[in-house]
Amino acid sequence: MNRPTKILTVLLALVTSVALAACGSSDDETATTQTATTEAASTVETNAKEARSGDGKKKPPAPPTIVIRNGEPVGGVQELEYSAGDEVAFSVRSDVADEIHVHGYDVSKDVKAGGSVSFSFPAEIEGIFEIELEESGTQIAELRVNP
Amino acid sequence: MTWLPFAHALAARQDLPIPAWLFAWGASIVLIVSFFALSVGWREPRFEKDRWRPLGAGLSRALLGLPAQVLCGAIGVFLLGVAVYAGLRGTEAPDRNFALTFLFVTCWLGFPLFSVLLGDVFRPFNPWRAIGRLVGGSLTRLAGQPPARLAYPERLGRWPAAIGLVAVVWLEIVYGVSGGVSVGLSPHAAGVAALIYTAYTLTMMALFGTEKWCRNGEVFSVYFGMFSQLGSFAVEDGRLGRRRPLAAATSWATVPGSAAVVIASIATTSFDGASEGAFLSGLEWTFERFIDADLALTVALRLTDTIFIGLCVIGVALIYLIGVWGMSTVDGAPPLRKLWSGFAHTLIPIAFAYLVAHYFSLFVFQEQAQFTYLLSDPLGTGSTDLFGTASSGINFQLLSANAIWYVQVAALVIGHVVALTLAHDRATAYWGNYRQAARSQYWMLAVMVAFTCFGLYLLSVSNA
Numbered sequence: 001m002n003r004p005t006k007i008l009t010v011l012l013a014l015v016t017s018v019a020l021a022a023c024g025s026s027d028d029e030t031a032t033t034q035t036a037t038t039e040a041a042s043t044v045e046t047n048a049k050e051a052r053s054g055d056g057k058k059k060p061p062a063p064p065t066i067v068i069r070n071g072e073p074v075g076g077v078q079e080l081e082y083s084a085g086d087e088v089a090f091s092v093r094s095d096v097a098d099e100i101h102v103h104g105y106d107v108s109k110d111v112k113a114g115g116s117v118s119f120s121f122p123a124e125i126e127g128i129f130e131i132e133l134e135e136s137g138t139q140i141a142e143l144r145v146n147p
Numbered sequence: 148m149t150w151l152p153f154a155h156a157l158a159a160r161q162d163l164p165i166p167a168w169l170f171a172w173g174a175s176i177v178l179i180v181s182f183f184a185l186s187v188g189w190r191e192p193r194f195e196k197d198r199w200r201p202l203g204a205g206l207s208r209a210l211l212g213l214p215a216q217v218l219c220g221a222i223g224v225f226l227l228g229v230a231v232y233a234g235l236r237g238t239e240a241p242d243r244n245f246a247l248t249f250l251f252v253t254c255w256l257g258f259p260l261f262s263v264l265l266g267d268v269f270r271p272f273n274p275w276r277a278i279g280r281l282v283g284g285s286l287t288r289l290a291g292q293p294p295a296r297l298a299y300p301e302r303l304g305r306w307p308a309a310i311g312l313v314a315v316v317w318l319e320i321v322y323g324v325s326g327g328v329s330v331g332l333s334p335h336a337a338g339v340a341a342l343i344y345t346a347y348t349l350t351m352m353a354l355f356g357t358e359k360w361c362r363n364g365e366v367f368s369v370y371f372g373m374f375s376q377l378g379s380f381a382v383e384d385g386r387l388g389r390r391r392p393l394a395a396a397t398s399w400a401t402v403p404g405s406a407a408v409v410i411a412s413i414a415t416t417s418f419d420g421a422s423e424g425a426f427l428s429g430l431e432w433t434f435e436r437f438i439d440a441d442l443a444l445t446v447a448l449r450l451t452d453t454i455f456i457g458l459c460v461i462g463v464a465l466i467y468l469i470g471v472w473g474m475s476t477v478d479g480a481p482p483l484r485k486l487w488s489g490f491a492h493t494l495i496p497i498a499f500a501y502l503v504a505h506y507f508s509l510f511v512f513q514e515q516a517q518f519t520y521l522l523s524d525p526l527g528t529g530s531t532d533l534f535g536t537a538s539s540g541i542n543f544q545l546l547s548a549n550a551i552w553y554v555q556v557a558a559l560v561i562g563h564v565v566a567l568t569l570a571h572d573r574a575t576a577y578w579g580n581y582r583q584a585a586r587s588q589y590w591m592l593a594v595m596v597a598f599t600c601f602g603l604y605l606l607s608v609s610n611a
Contacts, residue, residue: 103159126548128161
């Protein structure tokens, strides 16, 4: 091996390892982030999944309920995750009167103070969408529809 | 205090992060392409000699003649007027007001795209240039001589535009804060900002001359003009012509401050992408420290974001500096300063790829709003329906998540290849010896791989 070729080989190896390390570590980070998100995601998500796999039983498990106390979602912004084609179903129980708005799908329903309202629509748009209290502008949930 | 992620006021829908397998594929293709690029390098510069060839004279007259200039200028001024009026008088709902979508999506994202495809299309429509030329021309006619100008300090170069670019993005994504939550810029604030920018630009044009300021300090002229260098069409001596794509870019960065413009572009797009995912915990941590230090919510939030934008600029500049420094250690290298400005244009394709990767879906969806309800009801008050499209909505099913992912990854990979091409070409021009030219390019290769992998990484964690 002559000198320039040697240097080239060494540098290629270096670039590869750096790049692979960078990409590898970000892969890991992605993985940890996902795990973290999954763990952090409250029971709402699991409820949603149960609701989906609830066939065979006479009475499918109730869709998840997002509880609003003092105008804020209990347990922080809730995560709802579905695959395209599923039926998005959840309900909101609120102690303040407001309008619940699902962005993107542009579905909205009014809720009275102390009242509760339920949503059900097909998950036909892929992406991440905010669900918020329209009047106060508070985000209460994040709807995620995977392809 | 819970941290709420950036609520992009305009976007009712956000992209899903690219899946891990696509990330791996994207990164692998980037590496394979890069190694391949090292082995096929050509030995003589191919883009350095700008081969501009004029197109038909009739076409030039029709597109560039005085009637066209007046018409385009008038359209530009009219649309700026509509945007300001809608911002000041229209609804405060960001997504229903013409101003925000027009200024920050249609123009801010549309002009880079059309500049690459069609050349510097912003120039004829630039409302400030039109006003400047009209006033300057009238004064010249009245006084019988052109108005006196200050000499523009050439050392300043494009620095005013680079700083302005960061300021525009800061206004767009940092300034709009309400009660500790980032809510995006309000239409009213956008209208006021447009007026302030108009006053500032016209003053500078009066001081230094319209064309001089457009070349150096006018943020939008410089920024959109930068992307037009990648394309094929250009006007020279009042004549429309074609040239080899990418060729014009080789002479773009000869003005001081050019590297700062392209670095600012990459850094600000990175910040916008990272603030939704990669930086989230860092932003949260910093924000909480500021809250602990008894800062007001608004101040703390803006300060946090400002620090991270600053970090992005420093980070991007550092990566580029390392590459440039590395090249300067190769035998026969020109001085560091010359390398710094000499390779700045090779980052333009990366900047464009970042824009496409981060804003492609937003642009496609939001333009549906622009040409339907925002056009018919610009104030968003529900009182007008100029074209009968006021009740239309955005069809979010137009793009599947998969289509968006492929466009994002393809943009980054193509940007990477174009950047490598430009860098290799410049190296063959700077180093007479081919061996040394090739050796200098290991450094730029590392820089490009870093930017592209970082871009892919941002896509894979955004919103995660």
